[in-house]
Amino acid sequence: MKYMSDDIRQIIGYVFSVFVITLFSMILHELMHGFVALKLGDNTAKYSGRLSLNPLKHIDPVMTILVPVLLALAGGPIFGGAKPVPVNKYKLKYGEWGFALVAIAGPLTNFVLAFLFFLVGYWMGLIGPYGYIQGNFWSTLMALGVQINLGFMLFNIIPIPPLDGSRVLYAIAPEGVIRDFMDSIERYGIIVIYFCLFFFGTVFSIYMAGATDGILRLFTTLVGA
Secondary structure, three states: OOOOOHHHHHHHHHHHHHHHHHHHHHHHHHHHHHHHHHHOOOOHHHHOOOOOOOHHHOOOHHHHHHHHHHHHHHOOOOOOOOOOOOOOOOOOOOHHHHHHHHHHHHHHHHHHHHHHHHHHHHHOOOEOHHHOEOOOHHHHHHHHHHHHHHHHHHHHOOOOOOOHHHHHHHHHOOOOHHHHHHHHHHHHHHHHHHHHHHHOHHHHHHHHHHHHHHHHHHHHHHOOO
């Protein structure tokens, strides 16, 4: 066929937009992990080459590309992750609290990016209140910037090792059962995450959709809409 149909063009453009926003968001997410670790005394990420804008340093083929794209095509909440930045918690200031600060830097970066995409998109008339899409390429791009970054933030704060939320839970949990349990599943964390996504996908979707809606209402209030 000589010419692609409009529908195929739209799908290709949509997938490309998801891919670009995902890479941009996850690079900044991982850079902030490494940057905060460096500021707290651990140079492991720096000497491992992870303080880099090169996406190849951070991409996990499944969680950074396949999962977000498939979720986008399925019309569900978009979330994912990247290769964890190496951190030596024994070099960090403030012990487990330092580790928690390194962990939360990534999701916090995604939250800020989501708000910036929302703010710019709303002020330029590209997206409406609550992130509603106005119906063109740039509108879709801005809305994806909001949705993808919120998805990454909400997914990564789930307290399952090695997701970022587990580092915060570990820091605030007293010595005992919770920490022991998290230590025991640390090496199997990715398998546990895949298991949960496969068997409890509906629960994840409800959590992601509900939390995203609440944050979009907050953003809408903050811009005075």
